[in-house]
Amino acid sequence: MQSQLEAAVEQAARFTGEGKVAAYIPELAKQDKNRLGASVCLLDGTLLTAGDAHVPFTLQSISKIFSLMVALCDHGQRYVFERVGKEPTGDPFNSIVKLELIKPHKPLNPMINAGAIAVAGMIAGASVEERLARMLRLLRKMTGNPDLSVNEAVYRSEQETANRNRALAYFLKDSGILEGDVEETLDFYFRHCAIETTAAELARLGAVLAADGCDPASGERFIPREVARICKTFMVTCGMYNASGAFAIDVGVPAKSGVAGGIMAAVPNRMGIGVYGPALDDKGNSLAGVKLLETISTEWNLSIF
Ligand code: DON
Structure with a gap:
């Protein structure tokens, strides 16, 4: 092999x-x-x-699998799938178009950016740091790498330029899909992507x-x-x-x-x-x-x- x-x-x-x-x-x-x-x-x-x-x-986007794992463990299937769907989209990963067309405005699945941002908002924890620490703990155990961490330069680079993800997140907040602070959820999302x-x-x-x-x-x-x-x-x-x-x-x-x-x-x-x-x-x-x-x-x- x-x-x-x-x-x-x-x-x-x-x-x-x-x-x-x-x-x-x-x-x-x-x-x-x-x-x-x-x-x-x-x-x-x-x-x-x-x-x-x-x-x-x-x-x-590979992080979307692990945030979904944590959200499912935190809340169970019913809660998660009330807020994000289970269907493929046929659209690019950062597409905005179907969010408004489909009612209720829930993202079609947790693998597109809109869905992953909704899932990021579900991760339990008192602060962004605590939410991230929980994800890192799981990933460190699974990889066997105790030093696994965020690449700060990539994180900051996305944080400074992510206008489309911000648009998705604020739309989700307006639709009631995203609870809590939008910028904190985005901050967590950018960090786990990095x-x-x-x-x-x-x-x-x-x-x-x-x-x-x-x-x-x-x-x-x-x-x-x-x-x-x-x-x-x-x-x-x-x-x-x-x-x-x-x-x-x-x-x-x-x-x-x-x-x-x-x-x-x-x-x-x-x-x-x-x-x-x-x-x-x-x-x-x-x-x-x-x-x-x-x-x-x-x-x-x-x-x-
Ligand atoms: O939110 C974004 O656009 C990136 N942090 C992740 C997108 C991504 O990896 C899509 N993958 N093919």
């Missing part, structure tokens, strides 16, 4: 030049678009890495989901099986935004992407996969990362369908 992973990275690296690094968050534009790395975490804890698997980058990780850590996180919420090696339970099941289902239907249908056909595994270039995949009962390739396609997914996942899914027969 190690040599196949290395070959897949080498082969997919030819495509990095065809993508573009995200520039709407200025700090992300500083990433080297030629990077590509991948990691696999098997359910006995074995970790394979190839290419730039230890290069740090920020979770961005949590820094690596492809190797994403593989571990994916492996926890693949193992139904448990540490694959020790068996320690981090989240209820039911919460892991809901997260994996959203990864299939909405995890790659308006490319989720094509990804389901071409790769066929639950996965979540972020605009810094990460993709976390969870192959149920088999493995977690982490990918980093900051050059994105026009939907905001890692272009070479998706190619790489197509290759290994075919070679290892990973599709769940």
Whole structure:
């Protein structure tokens, strides 16, 4: 498997030049678009890495899975899904258009920005720091990295430029979906998007989901099986935004992407996969990362369908 992973990275690296690094968050534009790395975490804890698997980058939208986990653990399904839907949108991740058209104005799912901002408002805690500390605690346990933390430069860069997310958040406040202070919720949202990780850590996180919420090696339970099941289902239907249908056909595994270039995949009962390739396609997914996942899914027969 190690040599196949290395070959897949080498082969997919030819495509990095065809993508573009995200520039709407200025700090992300500083990433080297030629990077590509991948990691696999098997359910006995074995970790394979190839290419730039230890290069740090920020979770961005991959964080939406973990805030959803915490919100579901804090409040249960009924409360969460009264405020955010379960349906894919077919629209870009930061789209505004359907929020006003659909009544009640609840975001269609927790993987688009509007939905993730609504979920960010649900995380329990007396302050932004406390809410963030709770998320970091969970992520540190799952990755086994006690130093996992926020990249302050990326956080500030988004905080200074996020006019569209502010528009979404204030609309949600006006509609009664978002309770509490809007700027505090946004602050928490920007910080959790800026949590820094690596492809190797994403593989571990994916492996926890693949193992139904448990540490694959020790068996320690981090989240209820039911919460892991809901997260994996959203990864299939909405995890790659308006490319989720094509990804389901071409790769066929639950996965979540972020605009810094990460993709976390969870192959149920088999493995977690982490990918980093900051050059994105026009939907905001890692272009070479998706190619790489197509290759290994075919070679290892990973599709769940
Ligand atoms: O809110 C944003 O726009 C970013 N912090 C995250 C967006 C993102 O990662 C979309 N992913 N492909």
